[in-house]
Amino acid sequence: MIRPIVLFGDPVLRRKGDRVTSVTPEIRQLADDMVETMRDAHGVGLAAPQVGQSLQLAVVDVSHDEDCVTYLRVNGVECSLAEISPLIFINPEVEGSRQTETEVEGCLSFPDLRGEITRPAEIRARLELLTGETLEVESDGLLARAIQHEVDHLNGKLFIDRMSRAKKLSIQKWLREMQREWEAANRSR
Numbered sequence: 234m235i236r237p238i239v240l241f242g243d244p245v246l247r248r249k250g251d252r253v254t255s256v257t258p259e260i261r262q263l264a265d266d267m268v269e270t271m272r273d274a275h276g277v278g279l280a281a282p283q284v285g286q287s288l289q290l291a292v293v294d295v296s297h298d299e300d301c302v303t304y305l306r307v308n309g310v311e312c313s314l315a316e317i318s319p320l321i322f323i324n325p326e327v328e329g330s331r332q333t334e335t336e337v338e339g340c341l342s343f344p345d346l347r348g349e350i351t352r353p354a355e356i357r358a359r360l361e362l363l364t365g366e367t368l369e370v371e372s373d374g375l376l377a378r379a380i381q382h383e384v385d386h387l388n389g390k391l392f393i394d395r396m397s398r399a400k401k402l403s404i405q406k407w408l409r410e411m412q413r414e415w416e417a418a419n420r421s422r
């Protein structure tokens with residue numbers, strides 16, 4: 234089932250998600266719905282807070298382009314993106330490289346907004362799967378970026394927080410409008 238995507242203005246996007254301590258049928262259904270919702274929206278990642286659930290659960294799929302990473306190692310073994318996609322994970326821990334990279338990013342909770350974001354170029358991530366298995370994922374490129382973007386969501390952090398001062402200033406008015414729209418929509422409920 235495709236779920237509605239929460240837009241900026243909703244306080245759920247600013248909350249740190251709770252750890253997933255037991256994988257219930259509801260969690261499995263939520264994860265399936267998130268994959269479906271991400272695909273429907275043509276996104277490469279989606280975090281549970283973006284469908285209104287304050288949980289440490291996210292999905293990522295960048296397998297449309299095997300060349301968007303230069304390497305991918307899972308538990309120390311070379312792996313293709315197709316083998317691990319869609320990647321559905323809970324309770325992630327991510328370590329970033331000192332070397333950074335700047336690329337243009339978007340976010341499904343901010344329709345039409347794009348901006349340059351600087352992040353560690355490579356990551357080592359410890360991701361729990363719904364099966365109970367743990368994956369240690371080492372990669373770069375779009376996979377590293379997408380995982381970091383989603384893990385930010387699980388901590389209540391948004392890509393606008395990582396934009397340059399100038400870019401933040403230029404979108405301030407637009408953000409205030411989105412905030413007001415959310416408040417107006419939720420007052421009438």
Ligand SMILES: [Zn+2]
Binds near residue numbers: 382
């Ligand atoms: Zn996002």
